[in-house]
Amino acid sequence: MKRIKSQSIRKYLDKMGWSYQVHGNLNEEYTVASIYSPIDSGFYFLSKTSQITLGSESLTIVQKHLLDHVGAQIIVDKDPQIVYYKILKYHFERKSSGIQHESAIINGSAKIGANVQIDPFTILGDCEIGKNSVIGSNVHIEDKTNIGENVTIESGSIIGTSGVAWAWDNEVDEKILLPQLGGVTIGDNCFIGAQTIVARGSLNEKSIIGNDVYLAPGCRLGHGTVIKDHVHFANGVLTGGNTIIGNNSFIGSGAVLRPKVQLDDNTIVGAGSVVVKNTTQVNSMLKGVPAKESEIIGNPSGMPKRKKK
Numbered sequence: 001m002k003r004i005k006s007q008s009i010r011k012y013l014d015k016m017g018w019s020y021q022v023h024g025n026l027n028e029e030y031t032v033a034s035i036y037s038p039i040d041s042g043f044y045f046l047s048k049t050s051q052i053t054l055g056s057e058s059l060t061i062v063q064k065h066l067l068d069h070v071g072a073q074i075i076v077d078k079d080p081q082i083v084y085y086k087i088l089k090y091h092f093e094r095k096s097s098g099i100q101h102e103s104a105i106i107n108g109s110a111k112i113g114a115n116v117q118i119d120p121f122t123i124l125g126d127c128e129i130g131k132n133s134v135i136g137s138n139v140h141i142e143d144k145t146n147i148g149e150n151v152t153i154e155s156g157s158i159i160g161t162s163g164v165a166w167a168w169d170n171e172v173d174e175k176i177l178l179p180q181l182g183g184v185t186i187g188d189n190c191f192i193g194a195q196t197i198v199a200r201g202s203l204n205e206k207s208i209i210g211n212d213v214y215l216a217p218g219c220r221l222g223h224g225t226v227i228k229d230h231v232h233f234a235n236g237v238l239t240g241g242n243t244i245i246g247n248n249s250f251i252g253s254g255a256v257l258r259p260k261v262q263l264d265d266n267t268i269v270g271a272g273s274v275v276v277k278n279t280t281q282v283n284s285m286l287k288g289v290p291a292k293e294s295e296i297i298g299n300p301s302g303m304p305k306r307k308k309k
Helices: 006-016 082-093
Strands: 003-005 021-022 029-032 042-045 057-064 072-076 127-129 145-147 158-161 166-169 174-177 185-187 197-199 206-209 284-287 292-295
Touching: 003 006, 003 082, 006 072, 006 082, 029 042, 042 082, 057 082, 145 158, 158 185, 197 206
Parallel strands: 042 057, 057 072, 127 145, 145 185, 158 197, 185 206
Antiparallel strands: 003 029, 021 072, 166 174, 284 292
8 A cells, every 4th residue: 555644745735836724633644545445544535525434543635615523634725636636646656667678579660769668578569659658568569550658558458450351252252351551649648558459540541549548448449440639438448440539538338339430529428338329419428228319417427527628
């Protein structure tokens, strides 16, 4: 478990110039903890009233209207969740070591930026990787792949594998497999979770992942998929070939998208949904099997607050 000193928390808040007040007596250090697994001397945040009982001698980031008298609080004007996340990112974010492990196999034509970490047993083809990126162990990055800066690709992922497209020749009773000739482009500040597979574009097109895209573990992207900026895929999302996902969209766990489906900006797809039609407007909710479109009302439970325009 990770420990954090109360002095370090206050130094970060001072560094950011954020207004805050301390209520109660601070311990020297706390254990970073979730409100769903409370422990004594834990470090938490609360953004709304909760019936959960936190451990004794805890420290909680709150706004004034949530102030109570259990443990110590740091009272902030900003959203407590944002403050808490930024504190933890500052202290514990995984950063590139710049070390390229000796067991990694790297094509001589690959272009590797400054301070890129490449972990054991990874294979890199004729690709390009931007600075400060982290490539986990047992990752395979194929030829014709361009990866931006500050990208993390976790263990076991395959970027640029071949998809499958074929036609049946009835004259000779033969299945004809189409060679996959395209590539992959990944933007800056992306997170690609473990065991994610991205098929390359089929012919002249590329599979494209925009900037600030987060893919949770186990996602599968079909050939020519285009994911625009600030999109989140939860665990195990599958897209068919040439699917297009609009900016700021959120795709729930286990969702399946039919090939060539196009989703407008700010679309939310519910967990386990099967999407077979394009959206008709921005700010749509899709849920069910097959998914039906409705208007988004408020912020659905279980997902982060949405990006403001």
